[in-house]
Amino acid sequence: xxxxxxxxxxxxxxxxxxxxxxxxxxxxxxxxxxxxxxxxxxxxxxxxxxxxxxxxxxxxxxxxxxxxxxxxxxxxxxxxxxxxxxxxxxxxxxxxxxxxxxxxxxxxxxxxxxxxxxxxxxxxxxxxxxxxxxxxxxxxxxxxxxxxxxxxxxxxxxxxxxxxxxxxxxxxxxxxxxxxxxxxxxxxxxxxxxxxxxxxxxxxxxxxxxxxxxxxxxxxxxxxxxxxxxxxxxxxxxxxxxxxxx
Ligand SMILES: C[S@@+](CC[C@H](N)C(=O)[O-])C[C@H]1O[C@@H](n2cnc3c(N)ncnc32)[C@H](O)[C@@H]1O
Numbered sequence: 001x002x003x004x005x006x007x008x009x010x011x012x013x014x015x016x017x018x019x020x021x022x023x024x025x026x027x028x029x030x031x032x033x034x035x036x037x038x039x040x041x042x043x044x045x046x047x048x049x050x051x052x053x054x055x056x057x058x059x060x061x062x063x064x065x066x067x068x069x070x071x072x073x074x075x076x077x078x079x080x081x082x083x084x085x086x087x088x089x090x091x092x093x094x095x096x097x098x099x100x101x102x103x104x105x106x107x108x109x110x111x112x113x114x115x116x117x118x119x120x121x122x123x124x125x126x127x128x129x130x131x132x133x134x135x136x137x138x139x140x141x142x143x144x145x146x147x148x149x150x151x152x153x154x155x156x157x158x159x160x161x162x163x164x165x166x167x168x169x170x171x172x173x174x175x176x177x178x179x180x181x182x183x184x185x186x187x188x189x190x191x192x193x194x195x196x197x198x199x200x201x202x203x204x205x206x207x208x209x210x211x212x213x214x215x216x217x218x219x220x221x222x223x224x225x226x227x228x229x230x231x232x233x234x235x236x237x238x239x240x241x242x243x244x245x246x
Contacts (some may be wrong), residue, residue: 001211006030008065009061019054020127021157022187024217024245026058029123032151032191032201033062036122043147044117048055048105048138049128053084057091060098060125070098071116073087073105074128103148106134110144112216120147127155135168136175143178152180157190173238184243198240205243221245 002010010026013092021081045059050072063070072085081102088096101116105128124142129135135154142152154169156162169190172178180192193201209225214231225233234241
C-alpha cells in the first residue's frame, strides 16, 4: 500500500505543484502502482495532458522506484513546457526518469505511441482535451498501449465542467473497441482495467480505503460503507460493480 516514501512525496512535493488532481485520487494511484510493483509488475507510465506536472510528478516518482520511464504528452498550450519540466525536476530530482513530448495527441497513432514507450504500459492517464472525439481517441491509445494487467485513469469523468469527457468514454465503449472495464470512480478519476483484472483492482481499491485512514475523506467513506451499506458505495455501471468515492 502507501509506503513512507510515497506518503512523504504526496504530502510535500506533489502538494506543492499547482494543477488538477485531488489528494484521494493521487493516494489511490500511488497505492495501486505500489501493488503492481509488489506483484513484480513494471512498465512505462504515460499521461496525455500534463499541464504543470502535478499528477505526472507522481507517475515520475513511481517510475524511479520501478526502474522505468514516465512519458508526458501535452500541447503545452496553457503553460510553457519549461514550467512543467522545472516542476518535475524540483519534485523528482534533476535525473528524474521522465520524457516530455510536445504535440497534439490526436496526431499520435497506437503504433507511434508503442514505439515511443518501448514496452506495454503499466499505467496511462488520459487528461488532455475535454472534447468527446479526442477523449475517445486518447482512450483508444491508452487501451492499445497498456499491458494486460495495466491501469487507465480517465480524468474529469462526470465533471459537468468538462462534459465532453463523459461522452468520449461512452463513444469508446459503444464502439466496443477495447476491453477496458471500469473499476472505481475516485474524486474525478475513473479507473479502468481489463476485464480479467477488474476484480483484482477492485479488491485493491477496498484495501486502500481500509488502510489510508489518515485521510479524513477515506474515514467518512468507510463510515458510509459500514452504516448505509455497500450499495451506497458500489454500484452497477457499464455491466460491472464499480466502487464510487465521489
Ligand atoms: C486539465 S489539464 C491536465 C492536468 C494535469 N494532469 C494535472 O495533473 O494537473 C489538460 C492539459 O491537456 C493539454 N491538452 C489539451 N488538449 C490536448 C491534446 N489534444 N493533446 C495533448 N495535450 C492536450 C492541455 O495543454 C493541458 O495542459
